[in-house]
Amino acid sequence: MSAMELDTPSNYDGLAYSMVIAGHFHERDTYSTVRPEGMSDWLITYTLGGEGYFEADGCERRVKTGDVTLLKPGTPHRYGTPEGKNWHFVWAHFTGGFMDASLLPHEALTIRHIEQQALRDRVYHAFRRILSDSREQGAYWHELCLCALREVLMLLAKQETSEFDPRVEETLYLLAQRMQETIRVEDLARSVGLSPSRLAHLFKENTGESIVEAFNRMRIKQAALLLAHTNRNANEAAHDVGFHNYNHFTRQFRKYTGLTPSEFSQSVRSKEKPRPN
Template sequence: MNGRGLEEETPRDNPGVFISEHYRKGFGYTTFRSNGTDDWLIAFTLSGEGVFEDGGDMFRCASGDLALVPPRLRHHYYTPQGAEWEFVWAHFKPKPYWSHLLRLPVRLNGLMTVRIETPAIHERIRGTFERIIGDSLDMETNWEELCLSALEEILLLVHRQLAVDEKGLQDPRVQSVLERLTADIRRRHSIRELAASVNLSPSRLTHLFKEQTGESVVEALNHIRLRLAARYLRGNDESVGHIAREVGIPDPFYFAKRFKARYGVSPSEYRASFRRF
C-alpha cells in the first residue's frame, strides 16, 4: 500500500530537460505514471527502503540498489508504511552510443535493477550523483554535458559491478589499487608504492593484479587514462594536447599514438565521429 488510495498521475517536471535531485521521503510519497515518460529515469537508493510496483509484483529497494526505467514504461514507486526512503535520481535522454550501457538485468515488467555490492563502486556512484545534482541545479556553462558525462561514468561503474558479480568478488587489494589508479590518473605511480599501500610485495602485486584483471598495472593505468580521454573528447572542446595532459600523458604525440592503437582512429577523428550525431 502506498498510503494514497487511488493512484494519481504524477506529471514530469520540465519534460525533455535533464533533471536530477536528492530525495529523502517518508510514508505517503508516491509517483505514478501510467504511460511512463519520454526519457529515461535512473534512481539509486542510499538508505531506507522504497518500492517499485507493477500490478501485484513488487521490487523492494534498499541501500545500493540502482533502478533504471526505460521510456514509456508504466512505473509506480513509493515509500512503504513505516519507512523513509533516501535516494538520488535523474531523468535523462542518453547519448546515441550508450545503447550497450543501458542493457541491465530486467526485473518486473521492463524495470532494470542492479545491486551495487562493492563499497568503492557504491561510494563513487554516490559522489558522482552529488556532482550531477550540483551541476544540474547551478546550470552553469556546459552543465548538461557535464551531467551526461558524469551519468555515463555511473553507467560504466554499474557495468563494472556486473563484471565483478560475474567473475566473483575481486580481491580487495586489487580493487584498492584500481581505485588508486583511477582517483589520481596524472600521478607517476610506482609498483613499489602501490604494493606497499596494500601490504604486498611488488612481485606479488604484479602477479595477483595480472591474474585478477588480465592486464599488468601499467596496461590498466594506460587503459583508464585512454577511456577517460575518450570521454573528454566526446564531451568538451578542449584541445587534444590539453586532454592528454589532463589524463596524465603529457606528450601529445605519444598520447595520439596510444589512443589510435586502442581505438583505431586518432583523437581528432574520434571526436569528429561523435559530432555527427
C-alpha cells in the first residue's frame, strides 16, 4: 500500500450504486488518505486497536479502540495514522440510499465511542460478516452486507437513546445470554469492570430492580412466551429458562404475571379463536 492515497468521488461512482466495499487494515504512521472533494458514498470505520485521526471541516479528531466513525458523502477529509502510532481498524464504504435515513447522522463527521465489551464484540462480528460476504460475493451477498451494516447502525442508535449506564446495559445483555445458567453478581461485576456492591447499586439505581429481580422477570417473560406460542408445557418452559425448582418457578410466575403457569395457559387457550372445520 502506498504511503498516500489520493481519491475523488469518481473512484467510487461506478461501484456506489450497488456495492459494499470493505477492508481490514493494520497501518503504521506512513498511512494517510486524502479526499479533497469527499466521496460519493458513506465511509464507516471501527477502531480495533492503536490510534487514528480524521480531519474534516478544519478540525482533527483522534480515534481509539472502540470508536466507530462515519463520514458523510461529499465531505472533504483526510485520515490516517498519527506519527509514532499504529492503527488497527475495519472499514466499509456503502451507499446511504440503501440504508434507513433515520440511522444515518446529519453531521459531516461522526465519532461514537462504544464502552461495553459485549457491544464491541457484536459490532466486530458484524464487520467480520461484511468482510467475508463482500469478498465472497455469493448469493444475496449485497443484502447480507447491508443487514450487517444496519445492525451496526442500530446498535449505535440504541446506545445513544439508552437511559441506562453502559455497564448496566452490558449486564442486561449478559443476563439475556446466560438465562439458563446460575448467575453470580461477582461474575457479572468482573465482566463489566465494577465491584459487586457498586454494580448492584448502579443496577438498582438505573432499573429500579435488583439484578436477581430483573433476571427473574426476564426468565418469566420468556417462559410466558413459550407457553403462549409453543407446545411447551409448564415444566418444560421452566427448564428452558433456567428454573430447576418448579415450585420456585410457579411462585415467580405468579409474582410477575398474577397467574400460575396453568392458569396462564388456560387463559391463553380461552382467547384463541376456534379453527374452522
